[in-house]
Amino acid sequence: MNIIYGMIINVIIKKVGVHFMKIAVVTDSTAYLEPEVAEQYGIKVVPIPFIIDNKVYNEGIDITTEEFYSKLKTSESFPSTSQPAIGELINLYTSLGNEGYDAVISIHLAGTISGLVQTIENIREQVTNIDVIPFDSKITVRLMGNLAIAAAKMAQAGKDVDEIISTLESLRSTIKEYFVVDDLQNLVRGGRLSNASAFIGSVLKIKPILTFDDESDKIVAFDKVRSTKRALKRVEDLFEENIKDRSYPLRLIVFHANNEEMAMEWKAKLQEKYPDYPIDVSYFGPVIGTHLGEKELALGWMKDIEKLDF
Structure with missing residues (x-):
């Protein structure tokens, strides 16, 4: 009976042209999400590069947090941060489009401390197979990570882009x-x-x-x-x-x-x-x-x- 019911629903969906939007969620490494949490919710994490003693590291990939603070104590120069390469961002969004996603909500650290959100805004038209929606968390660290988790939960529950963005704005106002x-x-x-x-x-x-x-x-x-x-x-x-x-x-x-x-x-x-x-x-x-x-x-x-x- 359940199989027959499911077949009927599928026929109705095809006839009326209903399309359930598939939405991906991306954030950056300053969300400090545990790898298992990111995997659980299907969140893609973009590593942010930083430079210490003239060597470039990708946060969360090339060096542990403990190793970083150890190096910071003996660093000969003031460390600095950078942005992910534009090509890497475009490749990530394009790959999500190739996986069948219709849209990607990309949640990143505050635009007042990083230009990453603006960079994504500038390149979104270069990605043609998926709708890229940048979202300024206006914060960073795990508070931003919680926004990404909420967005991923809503995407998995079948919420549309407008509803997810509206909820994120509401959550952001409570931070x-x-x-x-x-x-x-x-x-x-x-x-x-x-x-x-x-x-x-x-x-x-x-x-x-x-x-x-x-x-x-x-x-x-x-x-x-x-x-x-x-x-x-x-x-x-x-x-x-x-x-x-x-x-x-x-x-x-x-x-x-x-x-x-x-x-x-x-x-x-x-x-x-x-x-x-x-x-x-x-x-x-x-x-x-x-x-x-x-x-x-x-x-x-x-x-x-x-x-x-x-």
């Missing part, structure tokens, strides 16, 4: 984060800190707190606090201020730059303080670590994608 930085030198020298006068924070040996500005989407120095302990407490206070009157479930993420022990300690403290919120731990890999340096901690949060019905 907030604060970084506790050991030293602003990397951000200032790399040009990623818009109010660079805040560099005085490192001179005074205080802990700057940074965030992505809600209006400009640029990284800005938000506050300066003496001692890491006080800085983390300040971030917790900011979290409480930000989540007042929230009507949707949140998921928190503690981030660290080669500082896992302290990150786990902070997570334990937060979990005790906020037992109703799921809290994950993630990290700043080489590309983001190039700009932040080592030992940074951060707290980010967004609407919990695990509790969304796709």
